[in-house]
Amino acid sequence: xxxxxxxxxxxxxxxxxxxxxxxxxxxxxxxxxxxxxxxxxxxxxxxxxxxxxxxxxxxxxxxxxxxxxxxxxxxxxxxxxxxxxxxxxxxxxxxxxxxxxxxxxxxxxxxxxxxxxxxxxxxxxxxxxxxxxxxxxxxxxxxxxxxxxxxxxxxxxxxxxxxxxxxxxxxxxxxxxxxxxxxxxxxxxxxxxxxxxxxxxxxxxxxxxxxxxxxxxxxxxxxxxxxxxxxxxxxxxxxxxx
Amino acid sequence: xxxxxxxxxxxxxxxxxxxxxxxxxxxxxxxxxxxxxxxxxxxxxxxxxxxxxxxxxxxxxxxxxxxxxxxxxxxxxxxxxxxxxxxxxxxxxxxxxxxxxxxxxxxxxxxxxxxxxxxxxxxxx
Numbered sequence: 001x002x003x004x005x006x007x008x009x010x011x012x013x014x015x016x017x018x019x020x021x022x023x024x025x026x027x028x029x030x031x032x033x034x035x036x037x038x039x040x041x042x043x044x045x046x047x048x049x050x051x052x053x054x055x056x057x058x059x060x061x062x063x064x065x066x067x068x069x070x071x072x073x074x075x076x077x078x079x080x081x082x083x084x085x086x087x088x089x090x091x092x093x094x095x096x097x098x099x100x101x102x103x104x105x106x107x108x109x110x111x112x113x114x115x116x117x118x119x120x121x122x123x124x125x126x127x128x129x130x131x132x133x134x135x136x137x138x139x140x141x142x143x144x145x146x147x148x149x150x151x152x153x154x155x156x157x158x159x160x161x162x163x164x165x166x167x168x169x170x171x172x173x174x175x176x177x178x179x180x181x182x183x184x185x186x187x188x189x190x191x192x193x194x195x196x197x198x199x200x201x202x203x204x205x206x207x208x209x210x211x212x213x214x215x216x217x218x219x220x221x222x223x224x225x226x227x228x229x230x231x232x233x234x235x236x237x238x239x240x241x242x
Numbered sequence: 243x244x245x246x247x248x249x250x251x252x253x254x255x256x257x258x259x260x261x262x263x264x265x266x267x268x269x270x271x272x273x274x275x276x277x278x279x280x281x282x283x284x285x286x287x288x289x290x291x292x293x294x295x296x297x298x299x300x301x302x303x304x305x306x307x308x309x310x311x312x313x314x315x316x317x318x319x320x321x322x323x324x325x326x327x328x329x330x331x332x333x334x335x336x337x338x339x340x341x342x343x344x345x346x347x348x349x350x351x352x353x354x355x356x357x358x359x360x361x362x363x364x365x366x367x
Contacts, residue, residue, distance in 0.1 A: 004312075008319070009337070020322040030333055032329030041289065086293070
C-alpha cells in the first residue's frame with residue numbers, strides 16, 4: 001500500500017469536496033469513459049503499430065506466428081505481464097473494426113484478448129487483465145457507452161466454451177464476483193451496469209440468447225445458481241421499475 | 243514531449259527505460275508551471291506515471307518511486323479539475339494500488355475453482 005494513494009482514494013470516496021468543490025464522488029469519475037488518446041499513450045508507437053497490424057491484416061488461423069513474435073519481443077520478463085491490461089484496454093476502446101472487417105476472415109478482437117489472457121502466467125497481471133476486459137461492463141450506460149466496448153467480453157466467454165471451457169467459466173466466475181466485490185457500496189449500480197450490458201448484447205444480437213451458454217458452462221453450481229438468481233432478480237426489478 | 247512520454251514503456255524495468263522515465267520526470271518537475279498549462283499533456287503525464295508506478299515496486303527502485311509519488315500526488319491534488327476527464331481508467335489504477343486484497347481474492351477463487359474442476363474430473367473417471 002502507498003499511504004499517499006490510500007489517502008487520495010479515501011478523499012475521493014469519503015471527502016470528494018476536499019479535492020474540488022464541485023466533485024460529487026467516485027461515481028462521477030467511473031461514469032466518464034477514458035479518452036482513447038490516453039489509453040494509446042500507454043503503448044509505445046512500435047507496440048501500437050504491431051497490434052494494429054495484427055488486428056487489421058492477419059487472417060484468423062494464420063495468427064500463431066504473429067502471436068509468437070509478439071510474445072518473444074514483449075513478454076519475456078516477469079514484469080512485462082503488466083502490459084497485457086494496457087493492451088486489452090487499447091483493443092477494447094481504440095480498435096473498433098468496421099462491418100466489412102467483422103464479416104471477413106481477419107482475427108477477431110476476442111481472439112487476441114483471449115490469447116493475452118490465457119498466455120499470462122502472473123496471477124496479479126491475470127486478475128488485472130480480467131478486470132481490464134470487464135471494466136466497461138461494470139459502469140455500462142446504454143445511452144452513452146458503445147456496444148463495441150463490451151462485445152469482446154461476451155465473445156471471449158462464448159467462443160472459448162468448446163475448446164477452452166475453463167477460460168469461459170473462470171471469466172464468468174470473475175464477473176459474478178467482481179460485481180459484488182469491486183466496491184460494495186455501489187454494488188446495486190454495478191449490477192445494473194452488468195445487467196444493461198447483457199441486455200444490450202441480446203438487443204444487438206451479439207449473442208441471440210444466453211441461457212444455453214450458461215448451461216454449457218463447466219462451472220461450480222454455486223456460481224451458476226447465483227448468476228441465474230441474480231439475472232432473474234434483475235429482471236423482476238427492471239419490470240417493477242418500469 | 244508527448245512522443246517521449248509514449249516511449250516510457252509499461253512493463254519494462256530495464257536500465258534504459260528507467261533512465262528515460264526518471265529523466266522525463268526530472269524535466270517535468272523542473273518545468274511544472276509550464277506543464278500545468280498544457281492540459282492534454284498534463285493528463286497524459288498523470289495517467290502515465292500512475293500506471294508506471296505499478297512496475298516500480300522493487301525495493302531497488304525506492305528513490306524513483308518516492309519521487310514519482312510525491313510529484314504525481316501533488317499534481318493530482320492541486321489540479322483535480324484537470325484530472326476528472328481521465329475518468330474510469332484513472333480510477334482503475336488508483337483502485338488497484340489500494341486493493342491488494344483484490345488480488346488475493348482472485349487467487350483464492352482460482353485455486354478453489356481448480357480444486358472443484360479436479361474433483362469433477364476425478365468423479366467422472
